[in-house]
Amino acid sequence: MSGTLVLVRHGQSEWNLKNLFTGWRDPGLTEQGHAEAKAAGEKLKARGLKFDIAFTSALSRAQTTCQHILDALGQSDLKTIRNAALNERDYGDLNGLNKDDARAKWGEEQVHIWRRSYDTPPPGGESLKDTGARVWPYYMHDMQKHVLAGGTVLVAAHGNSLRALIMALEGISGPDIVKLELGTGVPIVYKLNADSTVASKDVLA
Numbered sequence: 001m002s003g004t005l006v007l008v009r010h011g012q013s014e015w016n017l018k019n020l021f022t023g024w025r026d027p028g029l030t031e032q033g034h035a036e037a038k039a040a041g042e043k044l045k046a047r048g049l050k051f052d053i054a055f056t057s058a059l060s061r062a063q064t065t066c067q068h069i070l071d072a073l074g075q076s077d078l079k080t081i082r083n084a085a086l087n088e089r090d091y092g093d094l095n096g097l098n099k100d101d102a103r104a105k106w107g108e109e110q111v112h113i114w115r116r117s118y119d120t121p122p123p124g125g126e127s128l129k130d131t132g133a134r135v136w137p138y139y140m141h142d143m144q145k146h147v148l149a150g151g152t153v154l155v156a157a158h159g160n161s162l163r164a165l166i167m168a169l170e171g172i173s174g175p176d177i178v179k180l181e182l183g184t185g186v187p188i189v190y191k192l193n194a195d196s197t198v199a200s201k202d203v204l205a
């Protein structure tokens with residue numbers, strides 16, 4: 001057994017609430033989102049977890065979530081690395097559009113394909129495969145070593161950047177990743193084996 005990797009999707013954002021495609025745009029958390037992030041920290045505290053390092057994206061909703069979690073654990077000043085490699089999938093021309101309006105314009109099926117398929121990018125944006133092509137190398141080069149050294153590592157990021165990471169960690173196939181939905185502010189606690197495979201997974205819903 002090596003270390004522990006904790007993944008948390010940010011709390012509800014202003015644009016989640018308004019049902020808008022968000023991607024690389026940078027809205028803040030709603031009141032509910034702040035509460036979800038604090039609750040995530042309390043759940044991790046109840047588990048007795050302490051982090052050795054934290055990683056987050058270049059977007060404020062993930063950074064604020066990260067900070068709430070660290071504050072709850074009494075680790076407000078923990079070393080935290082921010083990197084755009086962990087940003088949400090770029091939704092391209094869909095950024096800022098209402099998801100129901102998009103369904104009315106392009107149809108339910110097409111919008112679902114853009115939102116959840118593995119390798120069909122939305123117009124002007126990234127597919128999940130494209131997102132994985134920046135998230136996974138970043139994990140391999142910058143994050144994995146901390147886990148394999150026995151550390152406890154926090155990653156506060158986004159629905160689709162985390163789906164890409166989980167896909168590679170767990171070896172989930174393109175057709176199966178369509179079904180994976182991540183709740184806002186729900187910590188996923190992985191224990192990894194020394195060979196970097198997953199030993200256990202605990203979803204703190």
Ligand SMILES: O=C(O)[C@@H](CO)OP(=O)(O)O
Nearest residue numbers: 020021022023088115159
């Ligand atoms: O709008 C977005 O950027 C994402 C995450 O909130 O939405 P979706 O669930 O459609 O991937």
